[in-house]
Amino acid sequence: MFISPQISLYIHIPWCLKKCGYCDFHSYVSQSIIPEQQYIEHLLKDLEKDLSLVDYREINTIFIGGGTPSLLQSQSIEKLLNGIKKRSIVSKIAEISIEANPKKLEYKRFINYKKSGINRFSIGVQTFNSNLLRKIERTYNYKEIIDAIKASQKNNYNLNLDLMYGLPDQLLEDALSDLRYAIQYSPSHISWYQLTIEPNTPFYARKIKLPNEDIIFKMLNKGDSLLKKAGYKKYEISSYSKENYQCQHNLNYWNFGDYIGIGCGAHGKITQKNGKIIRTLKNKNMNDFLNGNYLNSINIISDKEKIFEYFMNVFRLYQPVFKKHFREKTNINEMVIEKNIEIAIKEGFLINTIDYWDTTKKGKLFLNSLLEIFLN
Known part of the structure; x- marks a missing residue:
């Protein structure tokens, strides 16, 4: 459900x-x-x-x-x-x-x-x-x-x-x-x-x-x-x-929640009932915005983008990342990223348990290196 x-x-x-x-x-x-x-x-x-x-x-x-x-x-x-x-x-x-x-x-x-x-x-x-x-x-x-x-x-x-x-x-x-x-x-x-x-x-x-x-x-x-x-x-x-x-x-934001973004140049992220996530970008030109042309673009983000953006946010937090949370927020099974997780563990960036992943001290210190693993 x-x-x-x-x-x-x-x-x-x-x-x-x-x-x-x-x-x-x-x-x-x-x-x-x-x-x-x-x-x-x-x-x-x-x-x-x-x-x-x-x-x-x-x-x-x-x-x-x-x-x-x-x-x-x-x-x-x-x-x-x-x-x-x-x-x-x-x-x-x-x-x-x-x-x-x-x-x-x-x-x-x-x-x-x-x-x-x-x-x-x-x-x-x-x-x-x-x-x-x-x-x-x-x-x-x-x-x-x-x-x-x-x-x-x-x-x-x-x-x-x-x-x-x-x-x-x-x-x-x-x-x-x-x-x-x-x-x-x-x-x-x-x-x-x-x-x-x-x-x-x-x-x-x-x-x-x-x-x-x-x-x-x-x-x-x-x-x-x-x-x-x-x-x-x-x-x-x-x-x-x-x-x-x-x-x-x-x-x-950091828990990959949804948000409406209004105003000149604002961004939004909205999850649809089918599990797809759309991104909105509002017009950066003030004259256009004040003439009622608010929306610059609206796009469905790919699964690859979804995975990277999810981890880019949740790994900032000092708390475990529950696999159930990943499935609920992305509508993707964690088996898809099994190889990425194995690499992160081998590099000493992550700890893996039955229910959650957690970043190590090294993972927090080299967060960009950890995130690069999820770009592929």
Whole structure:
């Protein structure tokens, strides 16, 4: 019997005041007035078209990302969330998150965001070091970060702080200092991930130099120990949380759940009743999107793609991967990947039991090498 997977909703707000040199997300730089009311009307129409694809399943999590969603006025966020609830079934205990840039956060906006139904806040700190913030082209400083954190905590937000390590000219002590600052404010969740320079970014073109592998490895190990000692549990490669504060929206991604993606350039993944999985990509051209041309492409993913994408997500988690879960999520029997599993075990990346697979310490450390085995 087919069981429809949990469904999440991702909403893309593509505007930024400035595009950082390392960023490869789809975004627009806008110093002028953002057409937010018009955009929200089209977001809701975009949602209406996608709801039929998911048989109007209950939405369990909502994530408003970007870009810089906190550029939007609180009235716009309220209109957006009210519009979603009128058109779809949203769980009464849904996790509703918004990403925020510290420079644009104001005390009154926090209160109104909360009134509109936002119950989880994610602040893009990256580093508390004002000198390093300039090097990675962020538009705020240490004081603005602290003000943003205090304002969010004053309103009892479930708070995540995004931090990066391996920044240009960053020393080991700089990275550990960032974590100590974060821990001092006791957020419920800390995302701590390595900066990577992606192709087609200004940093890549300028050949920006990052710390060497030895320094980055020390940052990872010592930072991991520091976070765990402070009471944060590592549940995913770059995610740490206090008990019961894991990001439910991201957990749905990593468990190969379904999600609707609305907004300019957003992606979606939807499992059909026949077990096939479709991918949606929304139009990246803002003018086209605002003219009602939302869908750029819709494709059924092959079994080969399905297998690779499944493991690319679930192997990020610090938990066993149950074979029953693999069958349910992919509609593929695990015998198909028997040879791949044997290679992964031989390389020391995986442990195999009757009911589940589990990544070894080596498997987590060399995750890309493990995933390459499932490309064939």
